[in-house]
Amino acid sequence: MADARPAVALHDLTAAQAARLIRSREVSxxxxxxxxxxxxARLDPSVQAWxxxxxxxxxxxxxxxxxxxxxxxxxxxxxxxxxxxxxIYDSFGLRTSxxxxxxxxxxxxxxxxxxxxxxxxxxxxxxxMVTTQFAHADPSRTRNPWADDRTPGxxxxxxxxxxxxxxxxxxxxxxxxxSILRPAAxxxxxxxxxxxxxxxxxxxFPLAWSLDHVGLLxxxxxxxxxxxxxxxxxxxxxxxxxxxxxxxxxxDAEPPAPRLGLVREAVQYASPRLREHLTAIxxxxxxxxxxxxxxxxxxxxxxxxxxxxVIMQTEVAAAHWQLIEQYPGSHEPRLRAYVEVxxxxxxxxxxxxLRLRRRIRAAMRRSMASxxxxxxxxxxxxxxxxxxxxxxxxxAPFSLVGFPSLSLPSGLTQPEGLxxxxxxxxxxxxxxxxLGVGRWCEAQLPPMPAPPPxx
Amino acid sequence: MSPGPQAVLEELRRSALDTYGEExxxxxxxQTALVAAATAVxxxxxxxxxxxxxxxxxxxx
Numbered sequence: 001m002a003d004a005r006p007a008v009a010l011h012d013l014t015a016a017q018a019a020r021l022i023r024s025r026e027v028s029x030x031x032x033x034x035x036x037x038x039x040x041a042r043l044d045p046s047v048q049a050w051x052x053x054x055x056x057x058x059x060x061x062x063x064x065x066x067x068x069x070x071x072x073x074x075x076x077x078x079x080x081x082x083x084x085x086x087x088i089y090d091s092f093g094l095r096t097s098x099x100x101x102x103x104x105x106x107x108x109x110x111x112x113x114x115x116x117x118x119x120x121x122x123x124x125x126x127x128x129m130v131t132t133q134f135a136h137a138d139p140s141r142t143r144n145p146w147a148d149d150r151t152p153g154x155x156x157x158x159x160x161x162x163x164x165x166x167x168x169x170x171x172x173x174x175x176x177x178x179s180i181l182r183p184a185a186x187x188x189x190x191x192x193x194x195x196x197x198x199x200x201x202x203x204x205f206p207l208a209w210s211l212d213h214v215g216l217l218x219x220x221x222x223x224x225x226x227x228x229x230x231x232x233x234x235x236x237x238x239x240x241x242x243x244x245x246x247x248x249x250x251x252d253a254e255p256p257a258p259r260l261g262l263v264r265e266a267v268q269y270a271s272p273r274l275r276e277h278l279t280a281i282x283x284x285x286x287x288x289x290x291x292x293x294x295x296x297x298x299x300x301x302x303x304x305x306x307x308x309x310v311i312m313q314t315e316v317a318a319a320h321w322q323l324i325e326q327y328p329g330s331h332e333p334r335l336r337a338y339v340e341v342x343x344x345x346x347x348x349x350x351x352x353x354l355r356l357r358r359r360i361r362a363a364m365r366r367s368m369a370s371x372x373x374x375x376x377x378x379x380x381x382x383x384x385x386x387x388x389x390x391x392x393x394x395x396a397p398f399s400l401v402g403f404p405s406l407s408l409p410s411g412l413t414q415p416e417g418l419x420x421x422x423x424x425x426x427x428x429x430x431x432x433x434x435l436g437v438g439r440w441c442e443a444q445l446p447p448m449p450a451p452p453p454x455x
Numbered sequence: 456m457s458p459g460p461q462a463v464l465e466e467l468r469r470s471a472l473d474t475y476g477e478e479x480x481x482x483x484x485x486q487t488a489l490v491a492a493a494t495a496v497x498x499x500x501x502x503x504x505x506x507x508x509x510x511x512x513x514x515x516x
Contacts, residue, residue, distance in 0.1 A: 302498060306496075
């Protein structure tokens, strides 16, 4: 390896930075993996982001990656870059339990498709990250690295807290209501949920089929683009995977100042603190050249959330009630009650909700036709205390309609020092536009530091 | 006219009692979930739709 050392500590590197430095042989993938493993041994007892580390295989993959880098052959985009995966993604030879005790020794024989694609792009699976049970709402053991008395959010709690604590640069998460973007907001990292159907979910435990999305926790928008380019694409073996080509992602081009639609209902729903924060951000963006207009989602927020609730609860019940009967006493209390009540909901109400979803989707598309992206708070407020994983009301609307959404850290409260975040949403299949807007906004916002104990 | 949240809740509570028995259906978590579901169901069924229009299959497409 070259003697030149990067100006940033290895654990602070984003995935894109690490990939560039590995390609230029300024960073050794072996050294990077070793550092992250050592950091996990030192810090994870206080964060509890990892379920398991795959040290041996990760180091073997890193050694192979290092040899390839030294040979100077064409290297894939994420060559030698470590990543984590929420423990609802099957991983070859590595325990995958979804937070469910009866699956404590379940060892898949194949990788979930997103993991397989990340590996093909050169990524190195470092290990599995804590999830709430089956990606539902019962809090996990993971701690928020910014404040021990606050929730890290859920369900992708380990993925978000681990990326924030610099235990790994990127991690796979999943979102059915708000399980990527809300933990991203509470932990001061970037969260990205592409359009429904953009990424295969084969090998990922379902929660609610028509709402489940695969996505990423990261520390830059550029990393979200690298991830998307690596994993997007039709998978005929996944019935929810769409046959939609991913347009070129111009991650190097300077994005133009965007046209943003400030979502009236979300601003009204947010806490006074978040409302004030978003207003200040919108003013700052306008001063930097963005056009900001106020708009409505086109349907009442309470209807959107009710439709999401009925669809999600019915599908969760259909997916999980047999497991409850098969393994009595093994489900967390919120999930068990949610499934039991979901089984009681009439089929006609579920179908009515599905029809309303189509109407809501059409209304939202019309509402955002004249802007590049919607702008709203990611979460109603900062991370609440640990009895809950937080309120999904401002993320769930876009899980319902399947539109791509992105959360960016946008500041810290004073004097508590808790992360604040904004959310951007684009029309379906418009991830290139969304990531362009995200990069422009990211450049206007103050850089988010590491949580003080993990700096 | 569609039933309001209270009527939906009463119907769901009866259904829970029949399905899970008195002890389980009285538990706090289940009662909380019943109230949340009743609010959502009531809001959904109050929203009118063209009753006999053609509909695509109920997928996400």
